[in-house]
Amino acid sequence: MPGPPKSDATHKPPFETEELRQKLAEFLDMEVEVPGSKAKKKVGNFQFGIYAFFDYDKEPIYVGQTNEQIRTRIRRHLTNQRTDAVAMNVLDPFEVYQIEVWPLPELEGKDSKxxxxxxxxxxxxxxxxxxxxxxxxxxxxxxxxxxxxPDFEVEIPHSYKGIVVSDEVFAIRNHPDVRIARRASTLSRLAQIISERQVQRGLRNTLLTQATRLRALTERRLRGLEEKAKKQGAEPEE
Structure with a gap:
């Protein structure tokens, strides 16, 4: 019996997955000067910090914190996908276009507890x-x-931004119809989870936010097609 085609036996991940890992590694491995020091450190190697994910419209979609290492936490969201946010369909890694991190170098060496x-x-x-x-x-x-x-404020430190989507992946994912379909799928899965569990108000707020985002993108897509048709003197496509 012949074996499977070579393409079936490959250990290489799909193109989009490979591209994400590469771009994410480039960002996390970016060396920056440690504030108040001449030393340099990779962005992902700071232990304490805040991170935020932005979608293809540069809209903030998720904010989190870490005391274990920025690299570890972000990779868990986007590559391992073993976080509650991803598991509950609150965050779709597919939608993450840009990352911003705010490291806290003054806390380096502190115990995570x-x-x-x-x-x-x-x-x-x-x-x-x-x-x-x-x-x-x-x-x-x-x-x-x-x-x-909190009962006190802190000074917001310098942040670092990075795009984690290559030009090739951007061309695939940025099409509005692709984004609408993906967002609708995420919304549906989140609604299914809510229907099967007793959830807190926060998750229902997330559902509403996702629905609002889906509607806004869908309306924008329709307006764009109608405006294009109007300029060309044609009827909008059915």
Missing amino acids: DAAAKKILNALEYQIFVKLREESSFKAVLNEKEPGK
Whole structure:
């Protein structure tokens, strides 16, 4: 009996997966100067920090924190996909176009359970969450839970941004119909989860935000087609 075709036996991941891993590695391996020091450090190697994901419209879609290492946490979301946000269909890694991180180098070396460090991390996460939410066109982020309001403010540190989608993958994923279909699928899976479980209000808020995002993209797509047809003097396609 003949064996499977060579293409069936490949260990290489699909093109889009490989491209994501490469672009993500480039961003996380980017060397930056540590504030207050002449030393350099890879962005992904900071232990404490806040991160945010943005979609193809540069809209903030998720904000999180880590005390284990920025690299570890972000890779868990986008490659291993073993986080509650991904498992519950709150966050779709497919939609992540850009990442921004705010490292806290002054906390390097602290134990992950250090109470004072945790308070600083929580305060920074809240401030960035509120800032990005207000900058959003929808005045919303997909997080199921809003970070708790701290009793003090911290200075927002310098951030680093990186695009984790190659030009080739962008050409595939950025088409509005592809994005609409993907967003509708995520919305459907999230609604299914809600229908099968007793969930908190936060997850229903996320469902509403996803529905709002889907409607906005769908309306924008329709307007674009109608405007194009109008300019060409033709009837909009059925």
